[in-house]
Amino acid sequence: MTSSPTVLSFLPVLLRGAAVTLEVTAASAFVAFVLATLVGIARVSRVQTLRVAATAYVEILRGTSALIQLYYLFFILPVLGIDITPMEAAALGLGLTFSAYGAEIVRAGILGVDPAQWDAARALGMPHNLAFRRIIVPQAFATMLAPFGNLLVELLKSTSLVSLITLTDLTFSGAQVITSTGKPGQTWAAVLLLYFLMCFPLAQAVRRLEKRFTLYRGLARRPA
């Protein structure tokens, strides 16, 4: 028997998978960000119905697991007569799951702005919505950046679930490489390493951002 092919010779297959992983991450991050913003604002709305609906949304989506939600979309929507591609199911499923966590970040960001800022805006004659847009959101946004970054790392890792709904992402490619090489240990080690190479720099960037921001807040708080 000749020696079986090495895992390294299948690196291009894994890299193509990694590209799909990044694609899914970008698509679901976009969905999650848009929904999180809307739901997060609804969570602190003055309209009670909106608040209750947003709270239910967050609790239900955070209460179930991401994989169950993916399965739900992937297997049940077609039964209901709605055609959905695996990529759409992935972006929508992960987007929904992570939007619930993102909404809590938005909510905390808005509530974290000093209430005196609202008072000052009113004293200057600003209507509520204008004060929200011009005064509250810009300050809240700065505090949300680092938590959003951390959530993005979690999302990137969670995209490995899309391999279970037939998308050829990095994890799925790993399984394919194993059928060709018969080397599960080395292949999964290589897949882990590739995920690490994508996630770690992102996590480090978030950490730097966090440090910089704490510094900025520290300076801003110091009395003149």
Add this chain to the structure above:
Amino acid sequence: MTFDTHLAVQILPLLLRGLVVTIEATLGGFVFALVGGLVLMLGYRARSSLAGAASRGVVEFLRNTPLLVQLYFLFYGLPLLGIRFSAMITGVLGLGIYYSAYIAEVYRGGVDAVPHGQWEAAQVLRFSRAQTWRRIILPQAVPPLIPVLGNYLIGMFKETPLLAMITIPELLSAARQVTGMTYRYTEPYTMVALIFVTISYSTSLIFRRLERKVATP
């Protein structure tokens, strides 16, 4: 297609048997993570810089790779090294190892919050380092962390469906078994989603109450 309530009730016993396995795996993994997290955190704080670097390296690697692939690695990779565990043990180990990285960070935060004077006082009173950890630092550091640890317990519970992929007969496996027998997807997956929401939401309420207790001494 409508929701067949009769079928949903009929499959409930099967799903609940899966749920028992889910809960066993969650609790087993959590206990492992509580201990593993402690070991990693003590590694950070060890006087040897090698132990510190090793702990930090392990934590970074575990936190920046997906749990699903870690499980595959353990399940398919360990037997090649001659290490054979049952699927269930592998699953509990996998969950436990992954979460020890997160829990190590939680502990670290708790230990950092203990005033430095406590260390100095222990030193003055001639406590050994091990005694200081056991009698002075940990008893003050850990109780305020209970709500945060609770959140990780719920998080872990929600990750358990991944165990279905390494052949553990937990809740999602049970549901997949039903879909295989009946070709119905709506009922089993809806029931699984409902079970998950019910348990994680009620558990989160318990920990929220605990949090209030811890916050107001």
